[in-house]
Amino acid sequence: MTQAGSQYAMKVPGIERESWCGLRRPGRVVAAAALAWACACRAFVGAADVGRGRELLLSKAYLPADFDQEVFDQLWTLWPEPLRSRAERAPVEERRRMAMERYGLTPHPDDPSRSLQYVVGEGGRWTMSCLACHQGQVEGRVIPGLPNSNYALETLTEEVRLVKVKQRKPFGHMDMGSLLLPLGTTNGTTNAVIFGVALMRHRDADLNILQRPPRFDLVHHDMDAPAWWHARRKTGLYADGFAPKGHRMLMQFLLVKENGPDKFAEWEDDFRAIESWIESLEPPRWPGEIDQPLADRGRAVFAAHCGSCHGSYGPGADFPERIVAIEEIGTDRVRFDSLTAKERSELNDSWFGHHGRDTASLRNRESPAGYVAPPLDGIWATAPYLHNGSVPTLWHLLHPAKRPAVWRRTPTGYDRSRVGLEVEELATMPAGKLTSAERRTYFDTSKPGKSAAGHDFPDALTEDEKAAVLEYLKTL
Numbered sequence: 001m002t003q004a005g006s007q008y009a010m011k012v013p014g015i016e017r018e019s020w021c022g023l024r025r026p027g028r029v030v031a032a033a034a035l036a037w038a039c040a041c042r043a044f045v046g047a048a049d050v051g052r053g054r055e056l057l058l059s060k061a062y063l064p065a066d067f068d069q070e071v072f073d074q075l076w077t078l079w080p081e082p083l084r085s086r087a088e089r090a091p092v093e094e095r096r097r098m099a100m101e102r103y104g105l106t107p108h109p110d111d112p113s114r115s116l117q118y119v120v121g122e123g124g125r126w127t128m129s130c131l132a133c134h135q136g137q138v139e140g141r142v143i144p145g146l147p148n149s150n151y152a153l154e155t156l157t158e159e160v161r162l163v164k165v166k167q168r169k170p171f172g173h174m175d176m177g178s179l180l181l182p183l184g185t186t187n188g189t190t191n192a193v194i195f196g197v198a199l200m201r202h203r204d205a206d207l208n209i210l211q212r213p214p215r216f217d218l219v220h221h222d223m224d225a226p227a228w229w230h231a232r233r234k235t236g237l238y239a240d241g242f243a244p245k246g247h248r249m250l251m252q253f254l255l256v257k258e259n260g261p262d263k264f265a266e267w268e269d270d271f272r273a274i275e276s277w278i279e280s281l282e283p284p285r286w287p288g289e290i291d292q293p294l295a296d297r298g299r300a301v302f303a304a305h306c307g308s309c310h311g312s313y314g315p316g317a318d319f320p321e322r323i324v325a326i327e328e329i330g331t332d333r334v335r336f337d338s339l340t341a342k343e344r345s346e347l348n349d350s351w352f353g354h355h356g357r358d359t360a361s362l363r364n365r366e367s368p369a370g371y372v373a374p375p376l377d378g379i380w381a382t383a384p385y386l387h388n389g390s391v392p393t394l395w396h397l398l399h400p401a402k403r404p405a406v407w408r409r410t411p412t413g414y415d416r417s418r419v420g421l422e423v424e425e426l427a428t429m430p431a432g433k434l435t436s437a438e439r440r441t442y443f444d445t446s447k448p449g450k451s452a453a454g455h456d457f458p459d460a461l462t463e464d465e466k467a468a469v470l471e472y473l474k475t476l
């Protein structure tokens, strides 16, 4: 046990970690016990690949670096007052902690000066990893595969670019990319789907690089990344389920021009291991009390009103992976409309989709009818809800007419009674001029792609039934 074991050797103050292989770990951790536990956990899963997959995500950079430590350590010089003065007076460790909070990053358990979401390599160079969007926290607890609902990618990129100008450093691919397309208009959500489309424009089916002008007709929209522990229950990936599951599909994010087709072939085995780790993840358990009689009533209501789409849970669990027509679900349709049948089939017909597949598994994926009803395991932890992250709590999901038009979360607050993000609710965006960084701390459902409408099924329930379903959802 080398590096993987050392991850358990230290506990970050204020951060309760769940096991990195996804199995739940009781109690507090001391180094030796944790090491033994980590080994046992691997043996239990029975796949060496699982541990390797996790380790690769934490330690291997697949993209060119985004910035160096010197840039990261000067970001505070751009912050608004009084934050800037506070940072100026603070010791460097505290300043780094403040920077992580501002950009939605989590300190690495082995070395709190680094972030879990970036690989920090030689010379202190930081490179974004999959975990930037796919590793978050809830109530200060890092849960493997939980989406990062705090990630402020656009604000980080904007401020990095300004520091690089001051330090006369060259721009990287994110600095340039963000001049061509928005990265994310609300913290915690990103334009990730369109990054993929924009990058695929410059490749043929075998991923050879094509020199073509960029597209200017893309439908930008922000998405909330799904929990990774759902992947094992699905056969198709993404909100509309159009991409058959497979390790190659996970590699789209590596399509920068520096990575030619040879790199994809070279790294394929790494992504088998990464996929194994993702498939090993388990949903986290609700940390509070459960009113069991109420939850039992909720189970029956759920089975009658929700189960035909969302499946059943517990012994004999069944997941139908049902695609619900866009008109029936009625949630924001920008994501649905943003991909054409041609784009979907080009991806599936490319190297990413061809992987020991019979053609039948690829057929009929180019024109899905709507969105997949996702599995709801561990749903308490994955706020905000819906594919665009427009609904801050499960209570709001169950009360369609009471969903806020504009909301703003507290930095890491969690609302245990409504189950989800602790938010301030507003009728409209605040009057007066906001900086772009401030604007991204609000979720404005009036903007394109950000509507919180639809999924009105809970309207059929009485208030008592809703309370029971809410209690039941905590047990999944």
Ligand code: HEC
Binding pocket: 129, 130, 131, 132, 133, 134, 190, 192, 193, 223, 224, 225, 226, 227, 228, 230, 231, 234, 236, 237, 238, 239, 240, 250, 251, 252, 253, 254, 274, 278
């Ligand atoms: C910039 C943010 C971002 C980064 C970085 C990122 N993803 Fe994602 N990922 C998303 C979003 C958003 C979705 C949902 C897209 C959709 O449903 O259309 C997603 C979807 C997925 C899914 C599908 C899950 C499901 O249940 O359908 C998997 C698996 C996944 N990503 C793996 C990865 C891997 C592996 C990497 C690194 C190589 C990565 N992602 C990098 C944002 C990101």
Ligand code: HEC
Binding pocket: 302, 305, 306, 307, 308, 309, 310, 324, 329, 331, 332, 371, 372, 373, 374, 376, 379, 382, 384, 385, 386, 387, 388, 394, 397, 455, 457, 458, 461, 469
């Ligand atoms: C007709 C099928 C259908 C029924 C019935 C249904 N849902 Fe859904 N549900 C969906 C679909 C599809 C989505 C994804 C919509 C989106 O993201 O835009 C969804 C999303 C959700 C989400 C958010 C998931 C996430 O990860 O963000 C929750 C929670 C949920 N449903 C709970 C319920 C409950 C509780 C009921 C019963 C009162 C219910 N649903 C009834 C189809 C259904």
